[in-house]
Amino acid sequence: MRVRIETEQIGNDRIRKIEEVAAQSVYRCYQCGKCSAACPATPEMDMLPNQVIRYLQLGLEERVLEANTPWICASCLQCRAVCPKGVDLARIMEAVRMLQLRKGRNEIRLQDLPPEYLKRVPQILLISASRKFVPLS
Amino acid sequence: MNLTYFPGCTLYTKAKAFDEAAKRAGERLGFTLEEMPYWTCCGATFPLAEDYDMALASPTRVLARARKASDKLVTLCAVCHNVLKRTNHVMQTNPERRAKVTDFIDEDYAGDLAVLHYLEVLRDEVGFDALAEKVARALEGLKVAPFYGCLLLRPKAEMQMDDPDRPRIFEDLLTALGAEPVDYPMKSECCGAFQVVHSDAMATRCSREIIGSARARGADLVVTACPLCQFNLDDRQAEMAKADKGFRGVPVLYFTELLAVALGEGLDLLSAERHAVDPVPVLQALGDEAA
Ligand code: SF4
Ligand code: SF4
Numbered sequence: 001m002r003v004r005i006e007t008e009q010i011g012n013d014r015i016r017k018i019e020e021v022a023a024q025s026v027y028r029c030y031q032c033g034k035c036s037a038a039c040p041a042t043p044e045m046d047m048l049p050n051q052v053i054r055y056l057q058l059g060l061e062e063r064v065l066e067a068n069t070p071w072i073c074a075s076c077l078q079c080r081a082v083c084p085k086g087v088d089l090a091r092i093m094e095a096v097r098m099l100q101l102r103k104g105r106n107e108i109r110l111q112d113l114p115p116e117y118l119k120r121v122p123q124i125l126l127i128s129a130s131r132k133f134v135p136l137s
Numbered sequence: 138m139n140l141t142y143f144p145g146c147t148l149y150t151k152a153k154a155f156d157e158a159a160k161r162a163g164e165r166l167g168f169t170l171e172e173m174p175y176w177t178c179c180g181a182t183f184p185l186a187e188d189y190d191m192a193l194a195s196p197t198r199v200l201a202r203a204r205k206a207s208d209k210l211v212t213l214c215a216v217c218h219n220v221l222k223r224t225n226h227v228m229q230t231n232p233e234r235r236a237k238v239t240d241f242i243d244e245d246y247a248g249d250l251a252v253l254h255y256l257e258v259l260r261d262e263v264g265f266d267a268l269a270e271k272v273a274r275a276l277e278g279l280k281v282a283p284f285y286g287c288l289l290l291r292p293k294a295e296m297q298m299d300d301p302d303r304p305r306i307f308e309d310l311l312t313a314l315g316a317e318p319v320d321y322p323m324k325s326e327c328c329g330a331f332q333v334v335h336s337d338a339m340a341t342r343c344s345r346e347i348i349g350s351a352r353a354r355g356a357d358l359v360v361t362a363c364p365l366c367q368f369n370l371d372d373r374q375a376e377m378a379k380a381d382k383g384f385r386g387v388p389v390l391y392f393t394e395l396l397a398v399a400l401g402e403g404l405d406l407l408s409a410e411r412h413a414v415d416p417v418p419v420l421q422a423l424g425d426e427a428a
Contacts (some may be wrong), residue, residue, distance in 0.1 A: 023187035040327045040346075044339040072336055075185065076287035076327035084186060094185035108335050120372065120411065121334075122364040123146040124216045127181035129331040131192070 014099075022095035025073050026056040028085045035079035035089050045069040049079055049089055056092070070096040071107055074133070097132065107133035140258065141207035142170035143199060145217040146178050152214070152364040154410035158393035158402065159255055165400045166271060170211060173203045181216055183223040193238045196224035200252070200406050201244035206305050210260050213255045213393070215363035219288040219296070222252045226295045235416035254289070255393070256306050256362065257298060265313040274423055275315030281395065282319040282371065282387075283307030283349035284361040287327045301325055307360065307392065314399040323350040328369040344373040345380075352387055360392040367391060371413045388416030 005027050007016050019025055029050070036048040047055075047067040055063045064070070068094045079089040101107075110130060118126075140163075148156040160170050177195055184192035199221060203210040212218040228235045228248035239246050253261075259268060276356050283304075290301040297308045304325065308318040326347055329340025350368060351359050371389040378384045394416075396405055404417055 021188055022187045034190065040343050041332070041336075041339055043342065044336050072332065072339060074287070074327050074330045074332045074339075075182070076330065077291040078287070078327065081291055081293070088185075091185045091187070091293055098186045098189065110334070113334065120151075120368075122151045122368050123178075124214065125180040125334065125365055127146070127178065128216070128365075129334045131180070132331055133180040133335060 008095045010059060012059055012061070015056055015059060017099060018056060018061065018092065018095045021098055022088070022091040024088055024091050024095075026053050026092065029053045029057070029083075029087050030085060032083065032084060034082045035087075036080040038078060038082040039073075040078060041072050041074055045072045049073075049093075052096070053087070053089065053092065064096060065100070069093070071133070073097075101133075104135045106135050110134065138262070139167040139171050140168055141173050141203055141209060141212045142211045142213075143173055143176055143179075143203065143217060145176075145212070145214045146181075147216075147364040148214055152367070152410070153392065153396055154407060155213065155364065155367075155391040156393075157409055158391065158397035158406055161405050161406070162393055162397040162400050165397075165402075166259075166268060168258070168263070173199075173206050173210065175202050175203045179217045179218065179220040179224075190234060190237055190241070193224055193234070194242050195229060196220050197228065197235075197238045197246060198242050198244060200225055200228065200250050201239070201246035204246060204250045208249065209251045209253060211253050211255055211258055211309065213362070214255075215286060215289045215296060215361075216365060217363075218252070218254050221290075223295050225250065225252050254362070255299060256310065259310060259396075260306055265309050269313040269315075272314055272399050274399055276311075276395070276399050276423060277315050279316045279419070279423065280319050280355050281311050281316045282321055282354065282356035282359045283311060283324060283392075284328075284347065284351070284359050284366055286363050286366045286388075287325070287326045287330065289362055290325065298397070310392065310396070313361075314396065315397075316399075319351060319354045319356045321350045321354040323347045323354070326365075328366045329373075330365055330369070333369055333373075340369050341373045341376050344369045345377045348374065348377065348387055350351045352385065356387055358395070358416060359387055359389045360395055361389060362392055374414055386414040388412060388414045388419060390416050401424075
């Protein structure tokens with residue numbers, strides 16, 4: 001018997017929103033863990049990338065919102081490259097960040113960086129960091 | 138041959154030698170990089186949120202303006218290249234988003250510009266065999282670790298440049314220059330990117346693993362196409378040395394710097410760049426063939 005699970009049946013509005021912003025279904029993932037094996041940032045993460053998806057599948061997005069994982073993700077796309085199910089986990093991480101940034105969460109204060117450091121860093125670093133960590137308005 | 142070129146913000150400020158070396162090497166290879174008119178910042182990240190159309194405005198504006206000058210746009214910075222190529226892919230495959238963004242910026246753009254990386258110009262237009270014949274100072278005996286990083290080749294279907302799992306474009310270039318490309322497992326890993334301002338620990342560890350892996354395979358130099366990778370891999374070495382007394386540094390260069398030197402440019406070209414680990418001693422050992 002084929003059983004199809006969709007967010008409509010077991011998800012909640014916040015998970016539906018994450019899926020919509022990410023343009024990904026979290027239910028595609030079958031928890032093989034390849035993404036976490038490939039991810040270069042796991043030592044600094046407090047939740048593995050595949051666990052992020054698992055919590056979302058279970059409707060426990062609160063756990064994901066408490067995790068540092070989406071904020072440690074560097075959008076390097078290794079997870080997407082190795083996923084046998086074609087899940088773009090980098091997009092899910094971005095959606096989790098984006099929805100919080102839109103509510104005004106501020107993850108870094110670029111203005112606190114020492115001026116000497118600012119003189120050294122490439123522009124793309126500051127611009128991409130502000131895109132990833134600073135609220136939109 | 139004149140090629141329309143997008144330098145991007147970083148190449149105008151912190152990565153001047155990357156840009157200058159690319160232009161000089163181009164002249165020696167028979168093409169001129171001509172800066173496109175009225176360019177702006179590309180946005181420095183491709184928006185991974187599907188509903189964030191606003192972030193497509195600036196890269197689309199760049200594409201639309203470049204299209205007025207040519208049907209091909211050459212990029213150099215791996216970040217700009219990734220953003221512009223991925224945005225172009227959206228323009229080509231999603232007419233709804235294209236209409237929304239082009240209406241908003243009030244520019245016509247049909248997605249009919251080809252975005253090329255400078256490396257693709259070397260491989261597909263100049264040809265590595267023809268390039269090899271122009272080498273004035275062969276990088277004989279030099280072991281060079283190519284660093285691709287995250288953005289140059291991924292995602293494969295959109296970047297369409299090389300196989301991210303078994304890339305060879307850098308290796309083939311290095312071989313044409315007479316150098317020995319170093320094969321090492323970390324070449325397409327992440328240097329920590331923008332995380333260096335957020336999780337310094339993550340960026341330093343990632344960079345240390347990459348540098349350590351290249352070093353263990355005997356690399357004299359690391360080359361990259363990304364100002365963010367160049368910064369992290371080079372700048373973080375001071376931290377690595379603090380944590381490990383036996384640490385030996387490896388210079389990290391832009392590939393165009395090495396290319397221009399091999400084609401006969403003097404080493405003074407490298408002084409336009411901030412190199413935390415000085416590459417000059419390694420290159421001086423090649424002898425001075427500047428022509
Ligand atoms: S690699 Fe894909 S299928 Fe496997 S756990 Fe990660 S997201 Fe799920
Ligand atoms: S994109 Fe993020 S989650 Fe995926 S491998 Fe890279 S750092 Fe890990």
